[in-house]
Amino acid sequence: MSDFIDEELLKEWFEEAYDLIDKIEESLLVLESNTSDTEAIDSLFRAAHTLKGGSATVQFLEISHFTHTMEDAMDEIRNGAVQVSSVIVDVLLRALDIIKEMVAARAQNNVYSEDFDDTLNELKKIAEHSIEESPKKKTAKKVPVIEKKEEPAVESSVFEFGEYDLMEIKQSNTEHLPIYQVTVDFNEDNPMRTVGGIQVFTSLRDAGNVLKTVPDFDSLYSDDFYQTVIYIVATSESKEKLQQITELPDMTKKIDVIPFDIDIPEQEYSEAEITPEPESKKADIKDMLSMYIQNVPEETPIEKAKPIKEVKHNQEEAPKKNPVPTAKETKNVTSSVLRVDSSRIDELLNLVSEIVINKATFNQLAIKYYESIEQFSTMINAFKDKDKHFSGLLTHNTLNNNIDNLKNEYQKDIADFTTQFDSFLIGYKDIVEKFRSTSQSLDRISSDLREGVMRVRMIQIKQVFSRFPRLVRDLSRDLHKEIDLVMEGEETEVDKAMLDDLSDPLIHMIRNAVDHGMETPEERLAAGKSVPGIVKLKAANEGNLISIYISDDGRGINPESVRKKAIERKIISADKQLSEQDTFALLFEPGFSTANQITSVSGRGVGLDVVKKNIEKMSGTVRITSVPGEGTTFVIKLPLTLAIIQGLMVRVQSEIYVLPISSVIESIRISPKDIKSIDNYEVINVRNEVLSLLRLSRLFNLKKSEDLESYFVVIVGINDKKMGLLVDSLIGEEDIVIKPLKDKYTTTPGIAGATVLGDGTVSLILDVSQIVELGLKQEQENQQNRKNNSNRRN
């Protein structure tokens, strides 16, 4: 294994790590409800084991050390020496949280720096069977303790090298000197801190042979700073001397020198071999070997004969790499990775081959068109010649004598031409027909292709849902509520881009359901309701939309109290009449909160407005229905994909804009005199409904052009708000591929993105929900200005 870790490998590792973390969490929750579920225990152990091995491969030492301890603990559980209890599950969940943060820190190119000794010690206690209240504490099955002879502090800092590294170290120690592992913590405050790695290297080099460093020499030589560096040194100097020469004033912070004996694990191993349950023993070399085996599927020849048997054993246990073929929700480093079912790629490949054929047909047609033109021009030239010929004859005096001849000749020639023209026409019609069918098939292929690519981006919503059981468990525990989480439609597929943005809003709404929606068990019993309460999370495909329901059977929302609060907060005026739906919509207003008390869980009324904004950003909608005493349901509706939308193209002067068809209700033609002004608003009357009108030309500050005889009004609607947009003309519907705009333009309100039209011009895609808001505001301001101006003039 080389020291060089390429980005691809890292991405793979992150993918796998997130997978394994999910798996551990899932198993832990299963374990909590059924403490003797051996399947869950096994899967837990395997996941921790794989995670440890992988982290060591990518040299994320803190993760591999930590998971190593976790694995130790799980191993004791697995072999039955320790009985699972809720205390243990808690410790393991806490440990998992730390692992999550470690991985997250690594994803940000950081290293987890919080103190985790408490949890580490608790894990160790589990491994040593000394955690309190474990009934089968010292069972007969307990494995003789032959492990670590070293003191724990040292043990935790032993870096696990792969087998290859060990061999390399062994071989390069040609003088068979004692080997030490020198672990150096560098002072990050030193202005020349990046020199430290090399400086220690040179000092150690003077004292002996530096066999290996982690990170490798090139990394140390690079401009990067490494907080902790491990040097493997073969030297005849004493441990104390090494310590002394490594120490550099204000450069090194902490130095740890420990003997690095390649043979020690082997001895431990043979001792373990005698014990009745050898696979439960964690002799270091075995871990190193099995770790190596996991990462290199092919079995490589291994130095020692004995371990091979064991290695094979471990290999069977080790889960296959990437056991779940689904793509994984990831962050940062990993966010660009998409795992796709290969059959979907095959479909795309099929379509591409069809396009290639299609292109060949078009090429042929192009040749045929060219030939037709040649043929046609030959005919025209012949025709012109004849024309000249006859005009010449007609102007001569010979006309009288040869009139009959001329007539015959003329008729014959015309008949010739007619035949030629007819046959040309037939041939040409063929070509046009062929062209039309080819272009039709191109149309079909491209829409299939579009769908295919879209499906590649589709990911099961399970990946977001999977974290909620833990969330609900933790929340209900914190709030002393009893809740069952029911999930449905986890296989519903969502665009990957959306999946990432969906997580936060969902977490927020679930928190809301658990915190505000759900009653305490006492309240529920008093109300004659069942305990535990149910929070249901459901995703479903509904036509062109994806719906997500978050419902609880809790206390529900009282519209009257929402109304009161809104009046109190001056969000609405006291005399405002609102439908129930509109009343619930007030909950999404900034700064609104119905909970009487602020809890740490659902926050302080900031949030639901952000939830709504986030969902609208994805062109989605969210609404609430609730029945007091029976429960509340949030419904999120999202488009299938964000990449391609159906758009209505409209023209405003010379500009073409695209409106997402999902928000277009209808379009009508009006004449300027239909525009009325009420209370400083421009409005139109559509079937006895008064709609406020917004001129796009005014919104985007386009220059005033001549008045037209008639305009079109596109009526758009978002969340029950309706509005008319005044445009010059409608161009038509089209599938629009959304291209994101560069950052500095995305802040421009009212614009959701851009697209490239067929002729290459760029057209802006409008964000209807923003425009509706913006439009109302701007209209008001403009009219206010106009009013002020006219007042001044008066």
Next chain:
Amino acid sequence: MKSASDFPTINAKIPDGLKEDGSKYRVLLVDDSIFVKKQLQQMLLSQDYEVVDTAADGEEAVAKYKQHYPNIDLVTMDITMPKMDGLTALEQIIEFDRSAKVVMISALGKEELVKKALLLGARNFIIKPLDRVKVLERLASVVKR
């Protein structure tokens, strides 16, 4: 109860330039800046080092080292100098005397050159602007090791 000697005085922190037998460590100062040379000289003299000679460029440094050899215990070597830079001078001095103790003087931001120098055999480095305590600590750690 703490006695007065438990509290280190400022001077107690700074190691001196005396060998175990009481004689002075002998230093060759190499720097093209007169100011730096002077500053360093003052620091060294204050702690009882002996400044054997000074040089203003790499060529001169190599020549002076050979001239005084083996009566030099330490060389402080600037990295950027006219005629011959500090790295080349270091290389030639080490080539001449494998056990030569050379400490590089570097400005901030020249990490790469410092690393090179360390790999070539420089024993340590000090950073400009010079901090008296740190400089003396480092030099002592080199000569007394």
